Amino acid sequence: MRREVTLRDVAELAGVSSRTVSNVVNGYANVTEHTRERVQRAVEQLGYRPNVLARNLAQGRSGQIAVVVPYLDTPYFSELLQSVIRAARKSGYNVLIDQTDGDPEHERAFIAHGSRRLLFDGIIFSPLGLDQQALADRDPNLPLVILGERSSDGSFDHVGIDDVAASRQATEHLLDLGRQRVAAIGDQPYATGEAAQRRTQGFREAHAARGLTPREDLIISTPRFNRPDGARAMAHLLDLPEPPDAVFCYSDLVALGAIRTIVSRGLRVPEDVAVIGYDDIEDGRFSNPTITTISPDKEMIATTAVERLLLRITSATPPEGLEVRAPHKLIIRESTAGPGHRSC
Amino acid sequence: MRREVTLRDVAELAGVSSRTVSNVVNGYANVTEHTRERVQRAVEQLGYRPNVLARNLAQGRSGQIAVVVPYLDTPYFSELLQSVIRAARKSGYNVLIDQTDGDPEHERAFIAHGSRRLLFDGIIFSPLGLDQQALADRDPNLPLVILGERSSDGSFDHVGIDDVAASRQATEHLLDLGRQRVAAIGDQPYATGEAAQRRTQGFREAHAARGLTPREDLIISTPRFNRPDGARAMAHLLDLPEPPDAVFCYSDLVALGAIRTIVSRGLRVPEDVAVIGYDDIEDGRFSNPTITTISPDKEMIATTAVERLLLRITSATPPEGLEVRAPHKLIIRESTAGPGHRSC
DNA sequence: CTACGCTTTTGCAGCGCTGCAAAGCAAAGC
DNA sequence: GCTTTGCTTTGCAGCGCTGCAAAAGCGTAG
Known part of the structure; x- marks a missing residue:
């Protein structure tokens, strides 16, 4: 493996200083056309x-951002990542991907920045469950944007x-269909399950708004x-003496699993059990039946996250911690509206 | 943002040279217990x-490998990536992910190594379609492992x-069911469609082995x-005067789309049309019906790819170009075997 | 008591680039 | 003609670390 060509080599050939070559390569202003051409030719x-490594070292930045997700093969995350990568690339940043496998220890290690200084300039973090302590222990100098899970401490x-509003909306949709026994699948009643709990809260609020109280045995963790x-979870629900006639699933994947169980027992969706999901992943648009779902604006989430992170990275004084609410909408498909329903 | 702690700072505090601190940090041999402890404490x-940046620059390597895939949100790739990341991490490598969006120009740029010297030490490349020229133009010093698409030139x-054998097997399975008009969806009869063409070849071979000739109008690109x-594609097939009674889909996603069309027309899978897919993504294990498929050993593909790449990166003389055949198997599910069939 | 071989520690140069500030230079002003 | 101004170009130091080879320490043998 022969030695690679360096700035100095180019400088020598072009008969200029290496600093000038650097200026040309980086497109700095104030280089005569003549010089630029000569250097260009030598290059x-x-x-x-x-x-890139040397440049980064000299500049004290890595030009990389890390995106940390629990599972890469979860469609919601891979769809999100796709947009994040695009947005980052547009600003000249590379994306380093890490999956935590949902391991809280692993999540904590990441946010603490571990031993990997300068490998990335900032983190976009989509935690599964992150306790307050882990957040407090984090490296305060490392620009951070968190997706989904928990609200900013500034x-x-x-x-x-x-999440609360979206979940209420989803549940209301099921109640609007006249369903009597609406179940919820996905609660996580423990410290790291904040996101899940917000959905359960919306679920309860929707009932409360109509003077109803959800049956506790229909809320499945x-x-x-x-x-x-x-x-x-669906199998468990169907085994109840009084099974539900509608289910709010906390993700489209959960909904797909639930539907699979319903159908394999010879029941029909939505006639026997209406199902609504969350995330609007592509799977739900082609499944049988197609899935009614809460559709977050993933593109906006991704681009906003990147935008905010880069702002944090480049600004001298850390900006105020921002709480960004991305829009969402309810998309009605067959799993609640019946066959042939065209999604919007 | 205060200055970060450097080796020198630690050295000063511990009263040793910075080189010694480096030795301790990197776990090099020949450091007295006493010194090690002092340094450790200072650290x-x-x-x-x-x-990490400085270390990499000094060592002339980046400790990163790039994985290039066409689309991140394709389950096959994200499942594969998941394993690749795990395997790489195990060897202390970080994974940089890039998606080409299926753009041949983009693919070519990547393999040429572009302007990103030393950002990664090697590439695992899963091209959509890569012509011979692009491969010839590549940086010969950059360790490369290619997945799926094309065989090694050494x-x-x-x-x-x-692919040929697997596709033949898939097609034979459909013929074994007694189907008369077996279609294929996914051919790509142009330069960059090698992988697709190998599947079409297997499709034809299966027919030929029984003295049959597939109807050309049932092979859809x-x-x-x-x-x-x-x-x-399925909609097109069903509109034919003599529609197929079985379809070999070149990916599970294609199969999911096809099934969606079949079902939405009021036909049944597999009674009216049997469907077989390719890739064994999780979706196909929970869809309605579940999908019979060709299951490649993804875990082995991923670990082998990483293993070979690291070997290339670390070995002084580039090893012989290896052609690794990962095993695959046919997994029979409902989309060909009928409802209630338990997958193996 | 010196010499030798071994382990441990050190100093220095340099990876390839950029920030900074000074130097060079040509055109413009007095 | 000489200074001023503003654009170009340059030199140097240094980002933080490791490779290398020499130096120091240290126990043992001659």
Whole structure:
């Protein structure tokens, strides 16, 4: 492996100082056309490519942001990531991806910045469950944007939809259909389950607004928001003496699992059990039946997160911690409206 | 933002040279217990964390590998990525993710290493379509492992399953069911569609082995392997005067789209049309019906790819380009076997 | 008591680039 | 003609770390 071409090599060939080559390469102003051309030619002739590492070291920044998600194969996250990567690239940033596998220890390690100084300039973090302590222990100098989970304490930005309102809306939709026994799948009644609890809160509020009280045995907890958990929870619900006739699932994956269970027992969606999901992942637009869902504006969440993070990275004094509410909407499909319903 | 703690700061506090601190931090041999302890204490007291950038620059490596995939939100890729990230992390490497959005120009830019020298030490590349030229133009010094698409020319490793054999097996399964008009969705009869063409080849071979010739109008091309393409292609097939009674879809996503179309027309899967997919993504295990599919050993593909790449990165002389065949198996589910079929 | 071999520690240079401030230079002003 | 002004170009130091080879320490042998 021969030595790589450096700035100095180019400088020598072009007969200028290496600093001038650097100026040309970085497109700085104040370089005569003549010089620029000469340098440009030398660059091409030698096939020079800047050493990003050296540049970063000299500049004291890495040009990378880390995105931390629990699971990469969860469609919601991969769809979000896709937009994040695009937005970051547009600003010249690379994206380093890390998955925590939902391990709280792992999440904590990440936010503490661990031993990886300068590997990235900031973090976009979508925690599964992050306790107050972990947040308090974090490196205060590391720009941070949190997605979804918890609201800002002022030292970082938070971007997410209004979970309580969205969940209330979802539940109201089921009640509007005239369903009598509406269940909820996905509660997480423990410290790290804030996001889940907000959904449960919306679920309760929707009932309360009509003078109803949800049956407690219809609120099912699940460790994760995935298909198997949804399938299992639904099986449990159907085994009840008085099974539900509608279910609010805290993610589309849970809904897909739940529907699978319902259908495999010979029941029909939505006739026997109406199902509503959350996230609006592509799967739900092509499943049988298609899934009614809460659709967060993922594109906006992603671009806002990147925007805020870059602002934090580049600004001298850390900006006020912002609480960004992304819009969401209810998308009605077959799993509540019946076959043939065209989604909007 | 105060200055970060450096090796020198620690050295000063511990009363040793900075080189010794480096030795301790990196766990090099030949450091007395006494010294190690003193240094350790100083490290903790100051909260020292190594600057990865500086280390990498000094060592001439970045400790990062890039994984390039067409689309991050395609479950097959995100499932694969998940395993790749895990395997890389285990060896102390970080993973930089890039999506090409299926843009050949973008793919070419990546493999040429572009202007990003030393940002990563090697690439795991899962191209959508990569022509011979792009491969020829690539940076020969950049360790490369290619997934799926094309076989090795000796200068890189290739990891993938035997597409022809797997496709033949899939098609045979449909023929074994006694289906008369077996269609194929996903052909790509142009330069960059090698992977698709291998599947079509297997499709033809399966027919030929029984003295049959597939109807050409039942082989449908699609630009991508996603749900909408599958849905569209299936609609076209069902509009034929003699529609198929079985379909081999070149990905599970295509199968999901196809099934959606079939069901929404009031037909049944598999009674009216049997459907088989490819990739064994989680979606297909919870869809209605569940999808019979070709299941590649993704875990092995991922770990082998990482293993080979790291070998290339660390070995002085580039190893022989290896052609790795990962195993696959046919998993029979409801979309061909009928309701209630338990997957293996 | 010196010499030798071993382990431990150190100093220095340098990875390739950029920030900074000074130097060079040509055109404009007095 | 000489100074001033403003644009170009340059030199140097240094980002924080590691490779290298030399130096120091230290126990043992001659």
